[in-house]
Amino acid sequence: KQEVTQIPAALSVPEGENLVLNCSFTDSAIYNLQWFRQDPGKGLTSLLLIQSSQREQTSGRLNASLDKSSGRSTLYIAASQPGDSATYLCAPLYSSYKLIFGSGTRLLVRP
Amino acid sequence: KAGVTQTPRYLIKTRGQQVTLSCSPISGHRSVSWYQQTPGQGLQFLFEYFSETQRNKGNFPGRFSGRQFSNSRSEMNVSTLELGDSALYLCASSLAQYDTQYFGPGTRLTVL
Numbered sequence: 001k002q003e004v005t006q007i008p009a010a011l012s013v014p015e016g017e018n019l020v021l022n023c024s025f026t027d028s029a030i031y032n033l034q035w036f037r038q039d040p041g042k043g044l045t046s047l048l049l050i051q052s053s054q055r056e057q058t059s060g061r062l063n064a065s066l067d068k069s070s071g072r073s074t075l076y077i078a079a080s081q082p083g084d085s086a087t088y089l090c091a092p093l094y095s096s097y098k099l100i101f102g103s104g105t106r107l108l109v110r111p
Numbered sequence: 112k113a114g115v116t117q118t119p120r121y122l123i124k125t126r127g128q129q130v131t132l133s134c135s136p137i138s139g140h141r142s143v144s145w146y147q148q149t150p151g152q153g154l155q156f157l158f159e160y161f162s163e164t165q166r167n168k169g170n171f172p173g174r175f176s177g178r179q180f181s182n183s184r185s186e187m188n189v190s191t192l193e194l195g196d197s198a199l200y201l202c203a204s205s206l207a208q209y210d211t212q213y214f215g216p217g218t219r220l221t222v223l
Contacts, residue, residue: 034212042216042217043201043214043216044201044214046212046213046214049210049211091154093212096167097142097144097159097161097167098144098156098169099144099203099212100156101146101154103153
């Protein structure tokens, strides 16, 4: 069964800290993996996409790594800001054309 | 470039009714997927369409159906609504089949 686990489930940090969000997936036969953020009651905003052949992808203060063979991805957020407060979701994409989502990490960055 | 749009944004229905939700993908995108999000089950895959063909369907009862039109717009229909169908329904589109998926704002369905 294809499952995704995200750790931690929730995180509260003071502004300025560097953060690490973890994602693990049981089936390593992925095409790619996306990280999203979701604000309360809103849709998903795509942050980064890593192809299965890539090890890293960067966008601004965000850096995502992928270790496909071990079924793990990590999202690094540098110099966190209150505007980063949201739920972060990782989702590998499989050959069945579907994203499998984890339960997310709920992040609160305190001013 | 306009993003993925979903209509309506909010819906209130009663048990037993049926509902149709609409999704317009980003211009040029031919793949459209639908997801259901609930507090208990999280985000679950409903269907994926590409060039009017359903290529995959999630583990939902037959009351959930969908279609895609020649202009890539998609609709999903839920018949005989149940209380448990209350959820945020999200649509996503992508340019190519294994490309970045962009999500719309969702339709919040409440079944009373």
